[in-house]
Amino acid sequence: QSALTQPPSASGSPGQSVTISCTGTSSDIGDKKSVSWYRRHPGEAPKLLIFEVNKRPSGVPDRFSGSKSGNTASLTVSGLQADDEAEYFCCSYAGTNNYVVFGGGTKLTVL
Amino acid sequence: QVQLQESGPGLVKPSETLSLMCTVSGDGISDYYWNWIRQPPGKGLEWIGYAHIGVVRNTESSNYNPSLKSRVTVSADGPNNQFSLKVKSVTAADTAVYYCAREVCSGGSCYLDLWGQGTTVIVSS
Numbered sequence: 001q002s003a004l005t006q007p008p009s010a011s012g013s014p015g016q017s018v019t020i021s022c023t024g025t026s027s028d029i030g031d032k033k034s035v036s037w038y039r040r041h042p043g044e045a046p047k048l049l050i051f052e053v054n055k056r057p058s059g060v061p062d063r064f065s066g067s068k069s070g071n072t073a074s075l076t077v078s079g080l081q082a083d084d085e086a087e088y089f090c091c092s093y094a095g096t097n098n099y100v101v102f103g104g105g106t107k108l109t110v111l
Numbered sequence: 112q113v114q115l116q117e118s119g120p121g122l123v124k125p126s127e128t129l130s131l132m133c134t135v136s137g138d139g140i141s142d143y144y145w146n147w148i149r150q151p152p153g154k155g156l157e158w159i160g161y162a163h164i165g166v167v168r169n170t171e172s173s174n175y176n177p178s179l180k181s182r183v184t185v186s187a188d189g190p191n192n193q194f195s196l197k198v199k200s201v202t203a204a205d206t207a208v209y210y211c212a213r214e215v216c217s218g219g220s221c222y223l224d225l226w227g228q229g230t231t232v233i234v235s236s
Contacts, residue, residue: 002155020175025219036222045115046210051222089156093221099176100158100214100223 003028004090005099007036011109017078022105023071028101029092030071036091037066037075039084042054042103057060075107085110113137115211115227123234129198133227135209136192140164144214145187145194146223157207161214162187176191176228188209202233208232 005023012018022029022037029035038049048057050066053073063078073092077084090103119131133145147159160175162185174205179198187194200203209232213225 034222038223038226045226046212046223047226048222048224051224052218052220054121057224091223097174098221100148101176102148102156102158105154 002104003094004092006088006090006102006103006106008104009107009109012077012080013111014080014082016080017079018080018108019074019076020088020090020108021071022073022092022103024092024094024101025071028071028094029068029073032093033067034093034098035066035073037064037073037088038091039086039088041086049088080110082110084108091107108111113213113225115213115225117209117227117230119209119230119232121202121231121233123232124236125202126200127232129196129201129205129232131196131209131211131230131232132193133195134193135213140187140189140192140194144216144221145185146212146214146233147185147196148210148212148223150210150229151204151207156210159196159198160181160185164189177215203234206232206234219227 035053038046040046053068054066089105094101123129144161144163162173182199184197208229210229211227212223234235
């Protein structure tokens with residue numbers, strides 16, 4: 001069982017928007033600005049999409065956006081494209097020793 | 112372009128030591144945190160631990176998942192741009208895809224900005 005809770009699946013049609021949630025506790029997401037999101041296509045290395053809750057690395061399109069409210073972080077993918085079909089997972093840190101914790105992953109299907 | 116590549120045996124016998132290496136190309140490894148993460152079949156990602164080489168005084172530090180701390184060692188080899196993972200006394204529960212990843216910390220925020228493709232390790236006799 002993962003420390004952070006994500007829905008196992010999500011879906012949307014091309015061009016639509018989808019939001020994926022990531023729920024933790026006041027000891028991790030609720031207490032940290034280190035919330036990040038990643039995308040992983042089968043057999044490939046995970047790719048960083050969002051860091052520090054809502055910042056995008058260079059090269060990541062603004063179709064990807066992040067937010068946080070209380071103990072829940074969210075990733076929104078706008079203008080869905082076929083290539084967005086992948087697994088998405090969230091990451092934060094827990095406790096005073098800042099242990100890395102992950103969500104269980106959400107399989108996004110583009111209909 | 113910085114790249115990470117995991118390497119090591121894909122099959123390990125129960126009770127033996129699992130050893131993996133991550134080779135970093137395109138940049139040095141000082142002043143970053145070098146992590147190992149794994150994903151057992153059908154389960155979520157699990158952080159294993161990191162090694163960090165400081166630029167000042169070339170000191171090395173590490174941090175581990177409390178649930179694995181007694182069995183794992185992560186160490187960095189600065190001159191060879193590599194870092195390694197050792198897991199002692201493995202069981203079938205250690206069967207997983209193992210990833211290496213670079214962690215960046217800046218302004219009070221940390222994140223894993225680069226990952227390897229992952230390598231599958233099966234524990235079986």
